[in-house]
Amino acid sequence: MSELPGDLLYTNEHEWLRREDDGSVTVGITDHAQAALGDLVYVELPEVDQDVASGGDMAVVESVKAASDVYAPIDGTVVAVNEDLADDPEKINTDPYGEGWIVRLRPSGAVDEDELLSPEAYQELLDEEDA
Amino acid sequence: MGKKTAKHHKHLEAGARIVDFGGWDMPLHYGSQKQEHHAVRQRAGMFDVSHMAIVDLAGAKAKEFLQHLLANDVAKLAEHGRALYSCMLNEQGGVIDDLIVYFLGDSRYRLVVNAGTREKDLAWIRMHAANYDVSVNERADLAMIAVQGPKARQLAAPCVDAEWREAALALKPFFAMSAGELFVARTGYTGEDGWEIVMPAARAAQMWDRLAAAGVEPCGLAARDTLRLEAAMNLYGLDMDESVSPLEAGLGWTIAWEPADREFIGRASAERMRDNPNRRRFVGLLLEDQGVLRSHQRVVVEGKEDGEITSGGFSPTLDRSIALARLPAGDEDRVRVEVRGKLLNVRVVKTPFVRDGQIRIQL
Numbered sequence: 001m002s003e004l005p006g007d008l009l010y011t012n013e014h015e016w017l018r019r020e021d022d023g024s025v026t027v028g029i030t031d032h033a034q035a036a037l038g039d040l041v042y043v044e045l046p047e048v049d050q051d052v053a054s055g056g057d058m059a060v061v062e063s064v065k066a067a068s069d070v071y072a073p074i075d076g077t078v079v080a081v082n083e084d085l086a087d088d089p090e091k092i093n094t095d096p097y098g099e100g101w102i103v104r105l106r107p108s109g110a111v112d113e114d115e116l117l118s119p120e121a122y123q124e125l126l127d128e129e130d131a
Numbered sequence: 132m133g134k135k136t137a138k139h140h141k142h143l144e145a146g147a148r149i150v151d152f153g154g155w156d157m158p159l160h161y162g163s164q165k166q167e168h169h170a171v172r173q174r175a176g177m178f179d180v181s182h183m184a185i186v187d188l189a190g191a192k193a194k195e196f197l198q199h200l201l202a203n204d205v206a207k208l209a210e211h212g213r214a215l216y217s218c219m220l221n222e223q224g225g226v227i228d229d230l231i232v233y234f235l236g237d238s239r240y241r242l243v244v245n246a247g248t249r250e251k252d253l254a255w256i257r258m259h260a261a262n263y264d265v266s267v268n269e270r271a272d273l274a275m276i277a278v279q280g281p282k283a284r285q286l287a288a289p290c291v292d293a294e295w296r297e298a299a300l301a302l303k304p305f306f307a308m309s310a311g312e313l314f315v316a317r318t319g320y321t322g323e324d325g326w327e328i329v330m331p332a333a334r335a336a337q338m339w340d341r342l343a344a345a346g347v348e349p350c351g352l353a354a355r356d357t358l359r360l361e362a363a364m365n366l367y368g369l370d371m372d373e374s375v376s377p378l379e380a381g382l383g384w385t386i387a388w389e390p391a392d393r394e395f396i397g398r399a400s401a402e403r404m405r406d407n408p409n410r411r412r413f414v415g416l417l418l419e420d421q422g423v424l425r426s427h428q429r430v431v432v433e434g435k436e437d438g439e440i441t442s443g444g445f446s447p448t449l450d451r452s453i454a455l456a457r458l459p460a461g462d463e464d465r466v467r468v469e470v471r472g473k474l475l476n477v478r479v480v481k482t483p484f485v486r487d488g489q490i491r492i493q494l
Contacts, residue, residue, distance in 0.1 A: 041445040
Protein backbone atom coordinates (compact mmCIF):
# COMPACT_ATOMS: atom_id res chain seq x y z
CA MET A 1 0.00 0.00 0.00
CA SER A 2 1.47 3.33 -1.05
CA GLU A 3 1.74 6.13 1.46
CA LEU A 4 -0.32 9.13 0.29
CA PRO A 5 0.08 12.50 2.07
CA GLY A 6 -3.18 14.45 2.24
CA ASP A 7 -1.63 17.91 1.81
CA LEU A 8 -0.28 17.36 -1.71
CA LEU A 9 -1.70 17.51 -5.21
CA TYR A 10 -1.03 14.76 -7.76
CA THR A 11 -0.95 14.08 -11.51
CA ASN A 12 -2.01 11.18 -13.72
CA GLU A 13 1.70 10.67 -14.40
CA HIS A 14 2.45 9.97 -10.71
CA GLU A 15 4.07 13.27 -9.83
CA TRP A 16 3.21 15.13 -6.63
CA LEU A 17 3.16 18.91 -5.98
CA ARG A 18 3.45 20.86 -2.77
CA ARG A 19 2.41 24.51 -2.74
CA GLU A 20 4.98 26.33 -0.62
CA ASP A 21 4.31 29.47 1.43
CA ASP A 22 6.47 31.58 -0.89
CA GLY A 23 4.28 30.73 -3.88
CA SER A 24 6.69 28.20 -5.37
CA VAL A 25 5.71 24.61 -6.08
CA THR A 26 7.86 21.62 -5.15
CA VAL A 27 7.58 18.56 -7.41
CA GLY A 28 8.58 14.93 -6.97
CA ILE A 29 7.37 11.47 -7.91
CA THR A 30 4.97 9.49 -5.75
CA ASP A 31 5.73 6.52 -3.55
CA HIS A 32 3.79 4.39 -6.04
CA ALA A 33 6.04 5.62 -8.88
CA GLN A 34 9.31 4.99 -7.03
CA ALA A 35 8.14 1.51 -6.05
CA ALA A 36 7.28 0.72 -9.66
CA LEU A 37 10.67 1.94 -10.90
CA GLY A 38 12.72 0.20 -8.24
CA ASP A 39 16.16 1.33 -7.04
CA LEU A 40 16.98 4.69 -8.61
CA VAL A 41 20.54 5.14 -9.83
CA TYR A 42 20.56 8.43 -11.77
CA VAL A 43 18.50 11.59 -12.00
CA GLU A 44 18.86 14.07 -14.86
CA LEU A 45 17.79 17.48 -13.58
CA PRO A 46 16.82 20.60 -15.53
CA GLU A 47 18.80 23.84 -15.34
CA VAL A 48 17.76 26.50 -12.87
CA ASP A 49 15.92 29.36 -14.68
CA GLN A 50 14.77 26.93 -17.39
CA ASP A 51 11.12 27.41 -18.41
CA VAL A 52 8.91 24.34 -18.41
CA ALA A 53 5.49 23.78 -19.95
CA SER A 54 2.76 21.72 -18.35
CA GLY A 55 2.99 18.16 -19.66
CA GLY A 56 6.50 18.64 -21.07
CA ASP A 57 9.65 16.73 -20.08
CA MET A 58 11.31 18.25 -17.05
CA ALA A 59 13.62 15.59 -15.57
CA VAL A 60 14.52 11.95 -16.10
CA VAL A 61 14.73 9.37 -13.33
CA GLU A 62 16.61 6.18 -14.09
CA SER A 63 16.32 3.03 -12.04
CA VAL A 64 18.47 -0.07 -12.39
CA LYS A 65 16.01 -1.34 -14.97
CA ALA A 66 14.45 1.62 -16.76
CA ALA A 67 14.47 5.34 -17.54
CA SER A 68 11.32 7.35 -16.94
CA ASP A 69 10.43 10.96 -17.79
CA VAL A 70 9.20 13.33 -15.12
CA TYR A 71 6.73 15.79 -16.63
CA ALA A 72 6.16 19.37 -15.57
CA PRO A 73 2.75 19.46 -13.84
CA ILE A 74 2.30 23.20 -14.48
CA ASP A 75 3.74 26.00 -16.62
CA GLY A 76 6.58 27.70 -14.80
CA THR A 77 10.26 28.37 -14.30
CA VAL A 78 12.73 26.16 -12.45
CA VAL A 79 13.93 27.99 -9.31
CA ALA A 80 15.75 25.10 -7.63
CA VAL A 81 16.74 21.49 -8.26
CA ASN A 82 17.61 18.88 -5.66
CA GLU A 83 21.38 18.68 -6.13
CA ASP A 84 21.64 15.95 -3.48
CA LEU A 85 20.09 13.52 -5.94
CA ALA A 86 23.29 13.53 -8.02
CA ASP A 87 25.13 11.59 -5.31
CA ASP A 88 22.15 9.92 -3.72
CA PRO A 89 19.31 9.25 -6.18
CA GLU A 90 17.99 6.62 -3.77
CA LYS A 91 16.59 9.44 -1.64
CA ILE A 92 13.64 9.22 -4.03
CA ASN A 93 13.14 5.60 -2.98
CA THR A 94 13.56 6.17 0.73
CA ASP A 95 11.77 9.51 1.11
CA PRO A 96 9.81 10.35 -2.07
CA TYR A 97 7.77 13.18 -0.47
CA GLY A 98 10.64 14.69 1.53
CA GLU A 99 14.37 14.49 0.79
CA GLY A 100 13.54 12.91 -2.56
CA TRP A 101 11.96 16.09 -3.98
CA ILE A 102 13.18 16.80 -7.52
CA VAL A 103 12.41 20.33 -8.71
CA ARG A 104 11.01 23.59 -7.34
CA LEU A 105 9.06 25.73 -9.81
CA ARG A 106 7.79 29.30 -9.85
CA PRO A 107 4.39 29.04 -11.53
CA SER A 108 3.97 31.36 -14.49
CA GLY A 109 0.34 32.00 -13.55
CA ALA A 110 -2.27 30.85 -11.06
CA VAL A 111 -2.09 27.09 -10.35
CA ASP A 112 -5.31 25.58 -11.64
CA GLU A 113 -6.09 22.88 -9.10
CA ASP A 114 -8.84 21.50 -11.33
CA GLU A 115 -6.11 20.32 -13.70
CA LEU A 116 -4.50 18.31 -10.89
CA LEU A 117 -5.64 15.42 -8.73
CA SER A 118 -6.66 15.59 -5.09
CA PRO A 119 -5.30 12.82 -2.81
CA GLU A 120 -8.69 11.09 -3.07
CA ALA A 121 -8.72 11.29 -6.88
CA TYR A 122 -5.13 10.01 -7.07
CA GLN A 123 -5.98 7.15 -4.73
CA GLU A 124 -8.83 6.23 -7.10
CA LEU A 125 -6.34 6.21 -9.97
CA LEU A 126 -4.08 3.84 -8.04
CA ASP A 127 -7.04 1.60 -7.15
CA GLU A 128 -8.00 1.41 -10.83
CA GLU A 129 -4.44 0.50 -11.81
CA ASP A 130 -4.38 -2.30 -9.25
CA ALA A 131 -7.75 -3.68 -10.39
CA MET B 132 -2.89 -13.15 -17.11
CA GLY B 133 0.14 -15.11 -18.16
CA LYS B 134 1.15 -18.63 -17.25
CA LYS B 135 2.21 -19.06 -13.66
CA THR B 136 5.17 -21.01 -12.38
CA ALA B 137 4.72 -23.53 -9.60
CA LYS B 138 5.97 -20.95 -7.13
CA HIS B 139 3.70 -18.07 -8.17
CA HIS B 140 1.90 -17.79 -4.83
CA LYS B 141 5.26 -17.90 -3.05
CA HIS B 142 6.41 -14.89 -5.01
CA LEU B 143 3.29 -12.96 -4.04
CA GLU B 144 3.69 -13.90 -0.38
CA ALA B 145 7.22 -12.55 -0.47
CA GLY B 146 6.02 -9.18 -1.80
CA ALA B 147 7.18 -9.71 -5.35
CA ARG B 148 6.53 -7.30 -8.20
CA ILE B 149 5.24 -9.46 -11.03
CA VAL B 150 5.95 -8.77 -14.71
CA ASP B 151 5.17 -10.55 -17.94
CA PHE B 152 8.26 -12.33 -19.26
CA GLY B 153 7.91 -14.48 -22.38
CA GLY B 154 4.23 -15.05 -21.55
CA TRP B 155 4.97 -15.99 -17.93
CA ASP B 156 4.09 -13.99 -14.85
CA MET B 157 7.49 -13.65 -13.22
CA PRO B 158 8.84 -11.71 -10.26
CA LEU B 159 10.85 -8.64 -11.31
CA HIS B 160 12.04 -8.01 -7.79
CA TYR B 161 10.94 -8.74 -4.25
CA GLY B 162 12.09 -5.49 -2.67
CA SER B 163 15.34 -3.92 -3.73
CA GLN B 164 16.93 -5.40 -6.84
CA LYS B 165 20.27 -3.90 -5.81
CA GLN B 166 20.09 -5.70 -2.49
CA GLU B 167 19.21 -8.92 -4.31
CA HIS B 168 22.13 -8.36 -6.67
CA HIS B 169 24.59 -7.89 -3.79
CA ALA B 170 23.17 -10.93 -2.00
CA VAL B 171 24.18 -13.10 -4.97
CA ARG B 172 27.65 -11.53 -5.28
CA GLN B 173 28.36 -11.80 -1.55
CA ARG B 174 26.28 -14.70 -0.18
CA ALA B 175 23.47 -16.54 -1.98
CA GLY B 176 20.31 -15.74 -3.87
CA MET B 177 17.75 -17.81 -5.74
CA PHE B 178 15.75 -17.31 -8.90
CA ASP B 179 12.67 -19.14 -10.08
CA VAL B 180 13.70 -20.03 -13.63
CA SER B 181 10.89 -22.52 -14.23
CA HIS B 182 9.82 -20.51 -17.26
CA MET B 183 12.85 -21.85 -19.12
CA ALA B 184 12.05 -24.94 -21.17
CA ILE B 185 13.62 -28.28 -20.34
CA VAL B 186 13.70 -30.65 -23.29
CA ASP B 187 14.85 -34.25 -23.01
CA LEU B 188 16.20 -36.04 -26.07
CA ALA B 189 16.69 -39.79 -26.44
CA GLY B 190 17.61 -42.10 -29.28
CA ALA B 191 20.50 -44.17 -30.59
CA LYS B 192 21.45 -41.29 -32.91
CA ALA B 193 20.92 -38.49 -30.38
CA LYS B 194 24.61 -37.58 -30.45
CA GLU B 195 24.73 -37.37 -34.26
CA PHE B 196 21.54 -35.32 -34.17
CA LEU B 197 22.98 -32.77 -31.74
CA GLN B 198 26.25 -32.62 -33.70
CA HIS B 199 24.11 -31.47 -36.63
CA LEU B 200 21.75 -29.23 -34.64
CA LEU B 201 24.27 -27.29 -32.52
CA ALA B 202 27.26 -25.10 -33.38
CA ASN B 203 29.21 -26.43 -30.42
CA ASP B 204 30.12 -30.12 -30.51
CA VAL B 205 28.51 -32.52 -28.05
CA ALA B 206 31.42 -34.88 -28.74
CA LYS B 207 33.09 -32.78 -26.01
CA LEU B 208 30.64 -34.33 -23.54
CA ALA B 209 32.69 -37.43 -22.87
CA GLU B 210 31.54 -37.93 -19.30
CA HIS B 211 28.02 -38.41 -17.93
CA GLY B 212 26.55 -35.20 -16.49
CA ARG B 213 28.84 -32.90 -18.40
CA ALA B 214 27.27 -29.65 -19.69
CA LEU B 215 27.99 -27.55 -22.76
CA TYR B 216 26.86 -24.06 -23.76
CA SER B 217 25.95 -23.75 -27.43
CA CYS B 218 24.14 -21.72 -30.02
CA MET B 219 21.54 -23.28 -32.28
CA LEU B 220 21.90 -21.62 -35.69
CA ASN B 221 19.68 -21.28 -38.71
CA GLU B 222 21.03 -21.89 -42.24
CA GLN B 223 21.98 -18.20 -42.52
CA GLY B 224 24.20 -18.56 -39.45
CA GLY B 225 21.91 -16.48 -37.19
CA VAL B 226 21.14 -17.57 -33.65
CA ILE B 227 17.78 -19.33 -33.16
CA ASP B 228 18.60 -19.68 -29.47
CA ASP B 229 21.43 -20.20 -27.02
CA LEU B 230 21.10 -23.16 -24.69
CA ILE B 231 22.80 -25.56 -22.34
CA VAL B 232 22.97 -29.23 -23.22
CA TYR B 233 23.63 -31.86 -20.54
CA PHE B 234 24.79 -35.37 -21.38
CA LEU B 235 22.67 -37.72 -19.28
CA GLY B 236 24.29 -40.91 -20.62
CA ASP B 237 23.02 -43.81 -22.75
CA SER B 238 22.15 -41.65 -25.80
CA ARG B 239 20.13 -39.26 -23.65
CA TYR B 240 20.60 -35.49 -23.46
CA ARG B 241 18.81 -32.65 -21.72
CA LEU B 242 18.49 -29.17 -23.23
CA VAL B 243 17.57 -26.03 -21.30
CA VAL B 244 16.35 -23.32 -23.69
CA ASN B 245 15.00 -19.78 -23.27
CA ALA B 246 11.38 -19.10 -22.36
CA GLY B 247 10.69 -16.59 -25.11
CA THR B 248 11.91 -18.94 -27.82
CA ARG B 249 10.32 -22.16 -26.49
CA GLU B 250 7.74 -22.63 -29.26
CA LYS B 251 10.03 -21.98 -32.21
CA ASP B 252 12.85 -23.97 -30.59
CA LEU B 253 10.65 -27.00 -30.11
CA ALA B 254 9.32 -26.78 -33.67
CA TRP B 255 12.88 -26.51 -35.04
CA ILE B 256 14.23 -29.32 -32.85
CA ARG B 257 11.32 -31.64 -33.66
CA MET B 258 11.61 -30.98 -37.39
CA HIS B 259 15.28 -31.98 -37.43
CA ALA B 260 14.97 -34.78 -34.86
CA ALA B 261 12.59 -36.64 -37.15
CA ASN B 262 15.49 -37.46 -39.49
CA TYR B 263 17.44 -39.07 -36.65
CA ASP B 264 14.62 -40.97 -34.96
CA VAL B 265 15.25 -39.04 -31.74
CA SER B 266 12.41 -38.47 -29.26
CA VAL B 267 11.82 -34.89 -28.10
CA ASN B 268 10.13 -34.63 -24.73
CA GLU B 269 9.33 -31.22 -23.28
CA ARG B 270 9.40 -31.57 -19.49
CA ALA B 271 6.62 -29.20 -18.42
CA ASP B 272 6.34 -31.39 -15.31
CA LEU B 273 9.63 -30.00 -14.01
CA ALA B 274 10.50 -26.74 -12.27
CA MET B 275 13.91 -25.11 -11.89
CA ILE B 276 15.43 -22.93 -9.19
CA ALA B 277 18.85 -21.31 -9.71
CA VAL B 278 20.72 -20.91 -6.41
CA GLN B 279 23.69 -18.63 -7.00
CA GLY B 280 26.45 -17.01 -4.99
CA PRO B 281 29.62 -17.95 -3.09
CA LYS B 282 27.58 -19.58 -0.31
CA ALA B 283 24.89 -21.04 -2.59
CA ARG B 284 26.00 -24.67 -2.71
CA GLN B 285 26.72 -24.80 0.98
CA LEU B 286 23.31 -23.38 1.90
CA ALA B 287 21.42 -25.48 -0.65
CA ALA B 288 23.20 -28.77 0.11
CA PRO B 289 20.78 -29.83 2.90
CA CYS B 290 17.97 -29.79 0.29
CA VAL B 291 19.71 -32.67 -1.50
CA ASP B 292 19.00 -36.07 0.07
CA ALA B 293 21.90 -37.25 2.26
CA GLU B 294 22.53 -40.15 -0.09
CA TRP B 295 23.52 -37.76 -2.91
CA ARG B 296 24.74 -34.72 -1.00
CA GLU B 297 28.46 -35.41 -1.01
CA ALA B 298 28.51 -36.20 -4.71
CA ALA B 299 26.47 -33.07 -5.47
CA LEU B 300 28.92 -30.91 -3.53
CA ALA B 301 31.78 -32.54 -5.43
CA LEU B 302 30.35 -31.61 -8.84
CA LYS B 303 32.84 -29.60 -10.88
CA PRO B 304 31.71 -26.47 -12.76
CA PHE B 305 29.57 -27.38 -15.77
CA PHE B 306 28.73 -30.82 -14.43
CA ALA B 307 25.36 -32.15 -13.34
CA MET B 308 23.91 -35.26 -11.74
CA SER B 309 20.62 -36.86 -10.83
CA ALA B 310 20.01 -36.86 -7.09
CA GLY B 311 16.85 -38.87 -6.57
CA GLU B 312 13.98 -36.67 -7.73
CA LEU B 313 16.35 -33.75 -8.21
CA PHE B 314 18.71 -32.89 -11.04
CA VAL B 315 21.55 -30.74 -9.72
CA ALA B 316 23.77 -28.79 -12.13
CA ARG B 317 26.74 -26.61 -11.24
CA THR B 318 25.75 -23.99 -13.81
CA GLY B 319 24.20 -20.54 -13.75
CA TYR B 320 23.75 -17.14 -15.29
CA THR B 321 25.25 -14.77 -12.76
CA GLY B 322 29.03 -15.17 -12.91
CA GLU B 323 28.99 -16.73 -9.46
CA ASP B 324 29.31 -20.29 -8.24
CA GLY B 325 26.08 -22.15 -7.59
CA TRP B 326 23.60 -24.75 -8.67
CA GLU B 327 20.61 -24.92 -10.93
CA ILE B 328 18.24 -27.40 -9.32
CA VAL B 329 15.57 -29.14 -11.41
CA MET B 330 12.74 -30.85 -9.57
CA PRO B 331 9.15 -32.08 -10.02
CA ALA B 332 6.97 -28.95 -10.18
CA ALA B 333 4.96 -30.18 -7.20
CA ARG B 334 8.08 -29.99 -5.01
CA ALA B 335 9.13 -26.51 -6.06
CA ALA B 336 7.22 -24.43 -3.50
CA GLN B 337 8.56 -26.57 -0.66
CA MET B 338 12.11 -26.31 -2.03
CA TRP B 339 11.76 -22.51 -2.29
CA ASP B 340 10.67 -22.33 1.37
CA ARG B 341 13.52 -24.54 2.53
CA LEU B 342 16.09 -22.49 0.67
CA ALA B 343 14.63 -19.25 2.03
CA ALA B 344 14.73 -20.68 5.55
CA ALA B 345 18.39 -21.60 4.97
CA GLY B 346 19.15 -17.94 4.25
CA VAL B 347 19.05 -17.88 0.46
CA GLU B 348 17.62 -14.52 -0.68
CA PRO B 349 14.68 -14.62 -3.15
CA CYS B 350 15.72 -12.65 -6.23
CA GLY B 351 13.80 -11.44 -9.25
CA LEU B 352 14.52 -11.09 -12.94
CA ALA B 353 15.84 -7.53 -12.53
CA ALA B 354 18.76 -8.73 -10.39
CA ARG B 355 19.28 -11.67 -12.73
CA ASP B 356 19.69 -9.18 -15.56
CA THR B 357 22.24 -6.95 -13.80
CA LEU B 358 24.19 -10.01 -12.63
CA ARG B 359 24.41 -11.55 -16.08
CA LEU B 360 25.31 -8.16 -17.60
CA GLU B 361 28.23 -7.73 -15.16
CA ALA B 362 29.33 -11.28 -16.04
CA ALA B 363 29.00 -10.33 -19.75
CA MET B 364 26.69 -13.26 -20.41
CA ASN B 365 24.51 -12.66 -23.44
CA LEU B 366 20.75 -12.26 -23.28
CA TYR B 367 18.92 -13.75 -26.22
CA GLY B 368 16.74 -11.25 -28.08
CA LEU B 369 18.96 -8.31 -27.09
CA ASP B 370 22.58 -9.32 -27.63
CA MET B 371 21.83 -11.73 -30.44
CA ASP B 372 18.91 -13.09 -32.42
CA GLU B 373 18.20 -14.84 -35.72
CA SER B 374 19.73 -11.99 -37.72
CA VAL B 375 23.03 -11.99 -35.78
CA SER B 376 25.98 -14.37 -36.08
CA PRO B 377 27.46 -15.66 -32.82
CA LEU B 378 30.76 -14.32 -34.23
CA GLU B 379 29.35 -10.79 -33.92
CA ALA B 380 27.93 -11.44 -30.45
CA GLY B 381 31.07 -12.48 -28.60
CA LEU B 382 30.18 -16.15 -28.95
CA GLY B 383 32.75 -17.28 -31.49
CA TRP B 384 34.34 -19.43 -28.77
CA THR B 385 31.18 -21.57 -28.64
CA ILE B 386 31.53 -22.70 -32.26
CA ALA B 387 33.43 -25.97 -32.64
CA TRP B 388 35.19 -25.75 -36.03
CA GLU B 389 36.93 -29.10 -35.66
CA PRO B 390 36.37 -31.70 -36.95
CA ALA B 391 36.11 -29.81 -40.23
CA ASP B 392 33.72 -32.36 -41.69
CA ARG B 393 31.03 -31.92 -38.99
CA GLU B 394 28.14 -30.41 -40.93
CA PHE B 395 26.25 -28.43 -38.30
CA ILE B 396 23.37 -26.22 -39.41
CA GLY B 397 24.67 -22.78 -40.38
CA ARG B 398 28.29 -23.89 -40.74
CA ALA B 399 28.87 -22.47 -44.23
CA SER B 400 27.50 -19.06 -43.22
CA ALA B 401 29.47 -19.09 -39.98
CA GLU B 402 32.71 -19.84 -41.89
CA ARG B 403 32.10 -16.92 -44.24
CA MET B 404 31.57 -14.66 -41.21
CA ARG B 405 34.71 -16.02 -39.54
CA ASP B 406 36.76 -15.12 -42.62
CA ASN B 407 35.17 -11.68 -43.04
CA PRO B 408 37.67 -8.97 -41.98
CA ASN B 409 34.83 -6.43 -41.61
CA ARG B 410 33.07 -8.56 -39.02
CA ARG B 411 31.63 -6.33 -36.29
CA ARG B 412 33.15 -6.69 -32.84
CA PHE B 413 31.24 -7.28 -29.63
CA VAL B 414 32.62 -5.36 -26.67
CA GLY B 415 32.05 -4.25 -23.11
CA LEU B 416 31.51 -0.54 -22.43
CA LEU B 417 32.06 1.46 -19.26
CA LEU B 418 30.38 4.87 -18.98
CA GLU B 419 32.75 7.56 -17.76
CA ASP B 420 30.15 10.34 -17.56
CA GLN B 421 26.97 10.50 -15.49
CA GLY B 422 23.97 8.59 -16.80
CA VAL B 423 22.86 5.09 -17.68
CA LEU B 424 23.58 3.14 -20.85
CA ARG B 425 20.58 1.27 -22.27
CA SER B 426 19.79 -1.14 -25.09
CA HIS B 427 19.57 0.33 -28.59
CA GLN B 428 21.50 3.52 -27.83
CA ARG B 429 23.72 4.68 -30.69
CA VAL B 430 27.48 4.28 -30.30
CA VAL B 431 29.51 6.87 -32.17
CA VAL B 432 32.91 5.62 -33.35
CA GLU B 433 35.20 8.32 -34.76
CA GLY B 434 35.37 8.07 -38.57
CA LYS B 435 33.24 4.94 -38.81
CA GLU B 436 29.65 3.89 -39.04
CA ASP B 437 27.65 3.78 -35.83
CA GLY B 438 27.55 0.86 -33.45
CA GLU B 439 24.74 -0.03 -31.07
CA ILE B 440 24.37 -0.98 -27.43
CA THR B 441 22.74 -4.39 -27.32
CA SER B 442 22.20 -4.45 -23.57
CA GLY B 443 23.08 -1.87 -21.00
CA GLY B 444 22.25 -0.83 -17.50
CA PHE B 445 23.54 0.01 -14.11
CA SER B 446 26.10 -2.20 -12.43
CA PRO B 447 25.46 -2.37 -8.68
CA THR B 448 28.91 -3.90 -8.08
CA LEU B 449 30.80 -1.17 -9.96
CA ASP B 450 28.32 1.59 -9.07
CA ARG B 451 28.71 2.64 -12.71
CA SER B 452 26.82 2.08 -15.91
CA ILE B 453 28.01 -0.69 -18.22
CA ALA B 454 26.88 -2.18 -21.50
CA LEU B 455 27.51 -4.75 -24.19
CA ALA B 456 27.68 -3.32 -27.69
CA ARG B 457 28.27 -4.23 -31.31
CA LEU B 458 30.75 -1.91 -33.05
CA PRO B 459 32.29 -1.74 -36.51
CA ALA B 460 35.57 -3.64 -36.89
CA GLY B 461 38.47 -1.80 -35.28
CA ASP B 462 40.44 -1.35 -32.08
CA GLU B 463 39.20 1.98 -30.68
CA ASP B 464 39.23 2.04 -26.90
CA ARG B 465 37.23 5.27 -26.59
CA VAL B 466 33.82 5.81 -28.12
CA ARG B 467 30.77 7.94 -27.38
CA VAL B 468 27.16 6.99 -26.78
CA GLU B 469 24.18 9.17 -27.56
CA VAL B 470 21.85 9.47 -24.59
CA ARG B 471 18.88 11.82 -24.99
CA GLY B 472 20.69 13.93 -27.57
CA LYS B 473 23.98 14.20 -25.67
CA LEU B 474 27.19 12.33 -26.48
CA LEU B 475 28.63 10.67 -23.38
CA ASN B 476 32.21 9.41 -23.01
CA VAL B 477 32.58 5.66 -22.87
CA ARG B 478 35.58 3.34 -22.57
CA VAL B 479 35.80 -0.01 -24.35
CA VAL B 480 36.77 -2.68 -21.82
CA LYS B 481 37.58 -6.35 -21.84
CA THR B 482 34.76 -8.42 -20.35
CA PRO B 483 33.62 -9.80 -17.96
CA PHE B 484 33.12 -6.74 -15.79
CA VAL B 485 32.70 -8.89 -12.68
CA ARG B 486 33.25 -12.59 -12.02
CA ASP B 487 33.24 -14.59 -8.80
CA GLY B 488 32.61 -11.49 -6.73
CA GLN B 489 35.67 -9.67 -8.11
CA ILE B 490 35.77 -6.57 -10.29
CA ARG B 491 37.73 -7.54 -13.43
CA ILE B 492 38.10 -4.18 -15.17
CA GLN B 493 40.05 -0.98 -14.44
CA LEU B 494 37.65 1.68 -13.18
